[in-house]
Amino acid sequence: MHFEPQAAPKPGYLVIDQLWKVFGDFVALKGVSLDIREGEFVCFLGPSGCGKTTLLRAIAGLDLQSRGSIRQAGRDISSLPPSKRDYGIVFQSYALFPNLTIEKNIAFGLENARRPKQEIQARVAELLALVGLSEQAKKYPAQLSGGQQQRIALARAMAVSPGLLLLDEPLSALDAKVRVHLRHEIKELQRKLGVTTIMVTHDQEEALSMADRIVVMNHGVIEQIGTPTEIYRHPSTLFVADFIGETNQFPARMIRNDTVGLAGTELACASCEVAAGSDVNAVIRPVDIIPHALDGREDIKTPQNLIDVTVTEMEFLGGFWRCRLSSPRLGERVLIADFSINAVRRLGIEKGGAMRAELPQNRVLVFPKAA
Numbered sequence: 001m002h003f004e005p006q007a008a009p010k011p012g013y014l015v016i017d018q019l020w021k022v023f024g025d026f027v028a029l030k031g032v033s034l035d036i037r038e039g040e041f042v043c044f045l046g047p048s049g050c051g052k053t054t055l056l057r058a059i060a061g062l063d064l065q066s067r068g069s070i071r072q073a074g075r076d077i078s079s080l081p082p083s084k085r086d087y088g089i090v091f092q093s094y095a096l097f098p099n100l101t102i103e104k105n106i107a108f109g110l111e112n113a114r115r116p117k118q119e120i121q122a123r124v125a126e127l128l129a130l131v132g133l134s135e136q137a138k139k140y141p142a143q144l145s146g147g148q149q150q151r152i153a154l155a156r157a158m159a160v161s162p163g164l165l166l167l168d169e170p171l172s173a174l175d176a177k178v179r180v181h182l183r184h185e186i187k188e189l190q191r192k193l194g195v196t197t198i199m200v201t202h203d204q205e206e207a208l209s210m211a212d213r214i215v216v217m218n219h220g221v222i223e224q225i226g227t228p229t230e231i232y233r234h235p236s237t238l239f240v241a242d243f244i245g246e247t248n249q250f251p252a253r254m255i256r257n258d259t260v261g262l263a264g265t266e267l268a269c270a271s272c273e274v275a276a277g278s279d280v281n282a283v284i285r286p287v288d289i290i291p292h293a294l295d296g297r298e299d300i301k302t303p304q305n306l307i308d309v310t311v312t313e314m315e316f317l318g319g320f321w322r323c324r325l326s327s328p329r330l331g332e333r334v335l336i337a338d339f340s341i342n343a344v345r346r347l348g349i350e351k352g353g354a355m356r357a358e359l360p361q362n363r364v365l366v367f368p369k370a371a
Contacts, residue, residue: 013038013196014059014164019068021054021220028054029065030220041190041197043207046217047243052200053168055217059198060166061085073163087164088157092172094149096141102152103128103137109160127155130189147178154186158193165190167199171206183210204244208232216240238367241283248336251369252282260366263331267305269364279369286322288363289337292356293347305359309335314344314351323349325357 012035021029029051036042044052057063059070061082069078077085088109096105103124110120128134131151133144141149150170157165170186171179187210190197201207207214208228216223216231216239224236235241242249252260258271260282267282274280294308309325312334321344325335337357339349349355 012036013040013073014198015069015071016055016059017069017071019055019058019070020066021051021058021063022066028220029058032068032220032222034215034222034225036196036198038196039194041187041199041210041212043211043214044198044200044217045202045204045207045214045243046223047202050217051220052202052215052217054220056166056168056198056200059164060087060089085164086162087166088160088162089166089168090150090153090157090170092169094141094146094153094173096149096153096156098141100140101137102133102139102141102144105141105152106156106159108156113160123159127159130192131155131185145178146174147182150174150182151185154189158189158195163196165195165197167197169200169202172201172203179206186210208244216243218243235365238281238283238370241365241367246286246336246338247283248286250282250330250333252280252366254278254280254366258361260364263329263333265307265329267359267364268361269366270362272366274366274368281367281369283365283367284359284363286336286338288360289325289335289339290358290360291337291339291343291347291349292358294354294356303358304361305364307335307357307359309355309357311349311351311353311355314349321349325355327357 014036016032016034019029019032032055044055046052054063058065061080064079069076071077072086097108100108106124106127107120110123128137131154133148133151136144136148144152171182174182183206199210211228213225213227214231215225218239224231224240231240232244235244241247250262252262254274254276255261255266256276257273258269260267260269260280262282269282307327307329309327311323312326313324315322320338320340323337323339325337335357347355
């Protein structure tokens, strides 16, 4: 049997190697390395001050790194000024020219590049159609809504067909409904154009819904890189687990590699390489807790970590009920669980009532306690 030799993997479209950024005594980036593939949509996600915007500005050449290198499409751009780099950028504040019409805003970069007038007109018309605002061409920015202005800012950034699109919290100034609608539009636009895109955000839902991969940052370092599913379901650190979505956290002690002790109760957990006897944090997300009736009406084929609990509080959050559960087996700790409306109705879950909560073994995650 003949096997073709496998080709070496291609280097990424954007390769960041050991990037450091120091402001006086403050280290904003600490040896950040990252490989972004062509056509990929990547989100830099993290709390304020984690370094995500600093990293974006270094890629754009707006704030040169203290050391390290950046390569785009095989070209070293580490020391190039912004005007010599191949990207379009969209800011949170839109940054449209208020004295220019919408079509003139979009045409600005093309006119600076001295493109033929006919080509400019065709490109502007194409982009206006792409963002669904053809009829707004003669208006001024102040005459448009915030969502429309942001779509025009996107069209302007894409006008010169850049190899890289940088988005600096582009949706944070918009109200919730517009934000949800526009993030879908941005993702669709990015898919159509196939442009490599980096978006900075502190909104976990935004990153989970839009990104091909998420780069979770904290204190100037990358905590984890992965797909939205990997980041949410398999966080590599306690910080990532806590930052992405809701969690229950309990101090516990490792008994075996698949069992933890919590308030005198043993719980089966996802297997991990933590030494027996170590102090750990046991984590489970509210959405992963499964409700069961106390009388055993349901057929639980493979019961895992079943705990009899009392429902002490219920909060209706539109699509689900958030319940606070207490049990002698949990000591003074309260378990937060998110149950669907159907489950609450089917099982008759109510405040003050008793029920069983199942904590699936593979969803009980364990992280070493910080020193």
